Amino acid sequence: MKAFAHANARDLKQAVTLAEQAHREGQAASFAGGGSDLLALMKERTVAPDVLVSLKTVKGLDRVTTSAGGMDIGGLITLDALSKHPTVRGRYAVLAEAADGVATPQIRNVGTLAGNVCQRPWCWYFRNGFPCFKNGGRTCFSVTGENQFHAIFGGGPSYIVHPSDTAPALVALDAKFRIVGPSGERLVQAADFFVLPRDNAARENILGPEDVLASVQIPAARPGTRSTYHKILDREAWTHAVVSAAIVLEMDRDECRSARIVLGGVAPIPWRLPEVERLLAGQRITPDLAAKASDVAVADARPLEKNAYKIPLTKGVVRRTLLELAGRA
Ligand SMILES: Cc1cc2nc3c(=O)[nH]c(=O)nc-3n(C[C@H](O)[C@H](O)[C@H](O)COP(=O)(O)OP(=O)(O)OC[C@H]3O[C@@H](n4cnc5c(N)ncnc54)[C@H](O)[C@@H]3O)c2cc1C
Known part of the structure; x- marks a missing residue:
């Protein structure tokens, strides 16, 4: 690991200033939440900051506040809490x-909520120092290489999958992200936070090098709302989703008023399924409709050589999750 300076930020303004100062002096800076991803990348020298700005010391950034309008969750809350x-x-x-x-x-x-959302891809080529798009190169080695866990939607030129479990849930809940940076604060829809490789192959989100993801705002749940997250793994624990589905349904007795369906593990960003959502709106969710929804869910899938198995997995998780939620009173 390269030697680095460690700075504990007192508040968000100071965190941003510390990153700005480092950049002015020609140094690289990284923000750290729990450090569970960042430190591993630093040990491998995939990321090599000169200054590590810890956000753990910013007071109150792990709080949850509720109001009539919804909920505000500090980015530094741990995943356990x-x-x-x-x-x-x-x-x-x-x-x-x-x-x-x-x-x-x-x-x-x-691990913190913000760190989970901002964690870097777990593609083996990126993590093992290959000169891929994520490491500043001009190639995605998965295209002709080992692509078992790579994207079936939205890929190209890089085929990483977004690794976060909480990100699809936040998009499904229509959350907004509060970002604090050099020019102040801004609110961004969760769905607009993540970027496809075709827009920027080196990054997974819109954060600038001096931007902090401060908190997440979730609108109040409407009456009749039911939601759940299903995750499929290639082993029982310790690992990222091969395919996952975050589904939020607004129900009126047994009729679906509206649906938000977002997949994880299959695309470089949390992958929303607007056509499935339209298909379900105003309908009773029967086994037939759930099966049709699962067909529509994969209509745009473009698998690579070794990951076509994700298509039936995606269909299965969409169908089962819909039926389970529809049957839940
Ligand atoms: C064995 C293993 C299994 C895992 N399995 C899963 C899994 O199943 N599902 C899953 O979702 N994740 C999984 N992970 C990833 C894990 O969840 C992340 O390491 C963790 O959530 C990151 O949180 P952190 O606070 O430690 O982030 P950090 O390591 O501190 O930061 C991660 C990244 O986010 C940036 N960052 C952190 N906080 C902020 C902020 N507030 N603003 C801007 N940028 C920020 C950092 O600069 C860094 O690039 C796994 C990790 C390991 C090691």
Whole structure:
């Protein structure tokens, strides 16, 4: 690991200033939440900051506040605290379940919500120092290489999948992200936060080098709302989704008023399924309709040589999750 200076930020303004100062002096800076992803990348020298700005010392950034308008969740809340928070579990089950499904208890105890959303891809070419798009190169080695876990939607020129479990849940909940940077604060829809490789192959989101993801705002759940997160793994624990589905349904008795359906593990960004959402609106969710929805879900899938198995997995997770939610009173 390269030697680096460590700075504990007092507040968000100081965190941004510390990053700005480092950049002015020609140094690289990284923000750290729990450090569970960043430190691993630093040990491999995939990322090599001169200054590490810790956000853990910013007071109050791990709080959850509720109001009539919804909920505000500080970016520094740990995944463990988020998954156990009674109001999150009661009103936004999809988010609590997604946080609870991340990795292991140890990682959930240190990993933060913001760090989970901003974690870097887990593509083996990127993590092993290949000169791919993510490492500043001009190639995606997965295209002709080992692409078992890569994207079936939205790929090209890079085929990474977005690794976060909480990100699809936040997009499904129509959350907004509060970003603090050199020019102040801004709110961005979760769906607009993530960027496709065709727009910027080196980055996964819109954050600038001096921007901090401060908190997440979730609108109040409408009456009749039900939500859940289903994740399929290639082993029982410790790993990212091969395919996942975050589904939020607004129900009127047994009729679906509206749906938000977002897949994880299959695209470089949380992958929303607007055509499936339109198909379900105003309908009773029967086994036939759920099967049709699962066909529509994969209509745009473009698998690589070794990951076509994700298509039936995606169909299965969409169909099963819809039927389970529709049957849940
Ligand atoms: C064995 C293993 C299994 C895993 N399995 C899963 C899994 O199943 N599902 C899943 O979702 N994840 C999984 N992960 C990833 C894990 O969840 C992340 O390491 C963790 O959530 C990152 O949180 P952190 O606070 O430690 O982030 P950090 O390591 O501190 O930061 C991660 C990245 O985000 C940036 N960052 C952090 N906070 C901010 C902020 N507030 N503003 C702007 N940028 C910020 C950092 O600069 C860094 O690039 C796994 C990790 C391991 C090691």
